[in-house]
Structure formats: C-alpha cells, structure tokens
Amino acid sequence: MNRSASLDIEALKMMQEQYTLSAQPSGLPSPDLTAIHPVGIYGWRKRCLYFFVLLLVVIMIVNLALTIWILKVMSFTIDGMGSLKVSGDGVRLEGVAEFLLPLYAREIGSREDSALLLHSDRNVTLNARDHRGLLTGQLTVGPQAVEVHTQRFEVWSHDTRRLLFSAEDDEVQIGTEKLRVTGVEGAVFQHSVETPHIRAEPSHDLRLESPTRTLTMEAPRGVEISADAGDLRATCRKDLQLESTEGEIFLNAHVIRLGSLPIGTTAAAHGSTVPKQTVYELCACPNGRLYLSPAELESTCQATSNVCLWS
Template sequence: MDRSGNLATEELKMDEKWIIVNEEVRRPGAMTREQYILATQQNSLPRTENPQFYPVGIYGWRKRCLYFFVLLLLVTMIVNLAMTIWILKVMNFTVDGMGNLRVTKKGIRLEGISEFLLPLYVKEINSRKDSPLVLQSDRNVTVNARNHIGQLTGQLTVGADAVEAQCKRFEVRASEGGKVLFSADEDEIVIGADRLKVTGTEGAVFGHSVETPHIRAEPSQDLKLESPTRSLVMEAPRGVQINAAAGDLKATCRKELHLQSTEGEIFLNADTIRLGNLPVGSFSSSSPSSSAPRQTIYELCVCPNEPRNVKQYKNVSYSGRWLDYIR
C-alpha cells in the first residue's frame, strides 16, 4: 500500500509539473478550465500496476448470425438480379420499347394483336400500310367522341345485332372528291349517289308520299308501281304524262274506269278507235199498237268539224257512220 501510494504521489507531482510547464510555455499566468478538469480527472482515477483490457467486437453466436444474414442478403441480391435479367429478356426490353411496343417520334407503335382491358384514350389510330386495322371485341365495339367538358357528342356502336350511330348528323362520303353519298339528320335524309338501286324482291316500301321528277326502270326491265291493298295516286300540279315509246299502254280495272276532265276535253287521237264488247241494237217492225216494250237507242255521232255529243234516238237502224247501243 505504501508503495502504491508513493507511486500515485509521484505521478501526481509529475503531472502537476507538466501542467505548470505547459501553461508557462503557452500562456504564463493561470491554468485553463479544460486543463484543470483534465488534471483533476486523471488524478482522481486509481492507478494499478497491472491494468485490465476488455475486448471490443462481436463474438460467438452473434457473429455467426451476422454472417448468416449477410450471406442471405447476398443470395437475395443474386436471385433478384437474375430475375430482373430474365424479365428483361422475356419481355424483350430494348432502348426503343418493350416487346411489340415501340416508342417512336410520332407516338407508340404496336405490332401484332393487342388487348386493352381498360378504356383507351388516343388522338389517332393508324394501321400499317400493308395491313388493315381490325377492332375486335367479345361483346361490342364502341367509339365515343366528347367535347372539352366531357359531354358525349357522338357514339358509334358495333354490336352483334345492329350498328348504331348517335350524332347530330351522319354522313357517308366518297373516297375521291369527298362527295356526300348519304347524309341523315333529324330533318331529312339525303342520298347523293348518281343512282339509287333497290335489289330486294319486295321492292321499295314508302309509308308516305314520294316526290321525284323521274322514275325509270333498268334497261330491258319493266317498271311496276303497285299498291297491294290500297289505291295508287299520282298527282302533279302541271300534269301527269305517261309515255310508252316502243310498246303498249294498258289500263285495267275490275269495276269502272273513269276518265274525267273538270274544265277541258278528253282527247283520243289515233288512226283507229275501237270500242269492243258493245251491245248492238236491233230494229223491230212492231206496230204502234203492240204491247211489247220499246227499246231506247242512244247513238254516238262522230262527225268531223262538229261538236261531238251523244244524241238520243228511237228505233233508228244501224248505218255505216253510226254506233248505237242499248242502255
């Protein structure tokens, strides 16, 4: 104990001398606060002849666990890197795009068949120059057009039963010149083609009136206007003309055929005018006192440069210029 106490006293004296010498060299006068605290702390610690050293680090099972986690992390990184390389290889990732998807200056280019599970918003869709553009769906294909506030302005739906178009005006134009071939809106339907051809066996059925300047059949074909259950009316404010340039014109009816002119004449102009199936009146020489009924005979006089009228005569014989019949 005496020896250790002497050593501690000598070390304390040497430390005080070292502090005093350093203080005199640096700044003569007083000891700084840091030097005082350091000197007192060093002097207060007990001094031993054989100091003990404690190892610093991770040993035992902790070290083995640390190595295990490092190895597991390394394996995970290798597997992740391998999976990333495999995905890049399978999906065909390149600088220009992924697989059949190519990113160009004009937009996105898709090769082959593409499926869209959600709505597609694009400005323009074009196909390749050597192949058509096919839009296919299990139910229907709908194309919508909206304005700047999102309201629906036009819709085209291609379904299994029908093709529907909803818009203010529907137009079909020719590929050359842009001529309107067909247009439809709420007010009218316009067909701008040079010829309208109906090839159905039942023809064309119109629910209301038809206004046209010309009705013509195909060459070497007959033109037939028919109303199966009702009447057929043709009206024109300036006249109706029916002309058969190379054939006959027949008018047939089941009951009566009326030719009526309210203000003008009925003019029959032909080389021969025949009235067939007319009954011919016969002359009887019965006496005036006979009780047999008398026949009333009407004669139609056809005379040039004279008014043509019907006169009533009785018991007149048939002559070459008279046509008589019994009424």
C-alpha cells in the same frame, strides 16, 4: 535494493489513487481501472447480421436476373417494346394487340398495304366526347346490328369528296346519281317519296303498287309516264280517276279499246227478239259513265239512258 524498489512502486500507486480521487466528483465510487469492455458485435447478433446481409445479396441477384429475363422476353429496346414502337409521331404497333380496358387515341390508322381490323367477342364501340366529357357520338358494331347515335350521319366518297348519304332527325339525303334497289319485293315507303325520275332496269318491268291504300302522283309541271318498249297498265280494285283541273285528257293511239262497257237497251226491246248487233254507239252519262248503245241511223243514247239510272 528490492525493498526500496517495492516502496517506490507503492508510492506511485498511492499518488495515482490520490490524483484519481481528486479528479472525480465527491460521492461517486471510483471506477475499476483493471476492467476491460470489448467494442463490436459478437455472438448470435453477429450471426444474424451476416445472415440478413447474405439474404439481401441473394434477393438482389434474383431481382437482377428476373429484370434481365423480362427485358429479354418482352424485347425492350430504345425505340419501344417488341412490336410496339414509340416515335415522335405516335405509337406504332405491328401484329395483333389485345386491349382489356378502354383505349383513348386521337387517331388510329393502318399501314398502306394492309387493312385495319377491330375484333371483339361481343361488340366494338367507338365513342366521341366533347371537352366536358359528354358523349356526342357513338358507333356500335354488334352481333345483330350496327348502331349509330349522333346528330347527323354522313357518308362521303373517297375520290371526289362528294356527299353520298346523310341522315338526321327530319331528313335523309341520298346524293348518288343512281339509287338501285335489287330486292325481289322492291322498295317499301311508309310515307311520301320525292324524286324527279323513276325507272326500271333494262328488260325489267316497273311497278308502282299500293296494296291497301291510294297511290298518288303529283308534280307542279306534270307527270310523264312512258313505256318505250312495252305496255303501260294501270289497274285498281275500285275507281281509276284521271282528273285535269285546267287542261284536257288527250288519248292518242292507233286503237283505243274500252272493254266491259255496259250495253244500254230500249224499253221496246224488252220481251222482243232483237237481232244480233255488231255496231254500237259510245254514250256518256251526266256523271261521266260510258256505255254502249245500238247504232242506228240516228243516235240512240237518249233511248238507252236507263243505264245512267244505276250508276
């Protein structure tokens, strides 16, 4: 019985080997049916894979924690970040902001109940550019001065929208009703000044002075100089000229005094004792110089005209 069973098993093995040989191409070695190849990652590769997966999980947890911390510290909300609110009208910033790079904005304004403060350790510069990026205007507030580089500078009143001050290359216009100069030295003008009215403050003197040059006042319809509550003085180092080309010079006063006029003498008076004279006659030379001559029954201007020779 056992012998027959073993013969059957051997016959089956032979049939299986023949079938395998017939199925495989000729010239190739027959595979070992008894060898088993395991599928998967084993050994040190498996340990490295688990380590990298664990490291990746730790990094993800740390990143998530840092993101939540940054959102908490910076106060990120749906409307913006902390004091910075983003809306359809623009960006609203409450508090103090520091900009390390240039700021580009169409309009910068403050709240109605507070002022807008721009602070810098060196200077504050505002630039205006055209569509090509060229600089058209610049305002610089520095530690020493405020500089404006533009074609025309204007200052308007807030209430009436009236032009108060404008400056350009060839003209400076002041549109106020009154220009007040409060300096001790007054106002200094290098060239001509055109104005319809110049007056001093009440109880103060008005002085028009040219220390080293000539002071000239001209007007197409005349120049009026009046001092209602004080004296009017005109002093100069050399000559004072009052000239009228077509009219006359009219002096209207209760008393007209001409001081320091020379006194003319006659040739007969030299070397003789002349009594003290108390009344004199006012004479004029051909060139307009005035002098005094002793008054007598008749005019003595011709006799004392020697003063005109030295004028």
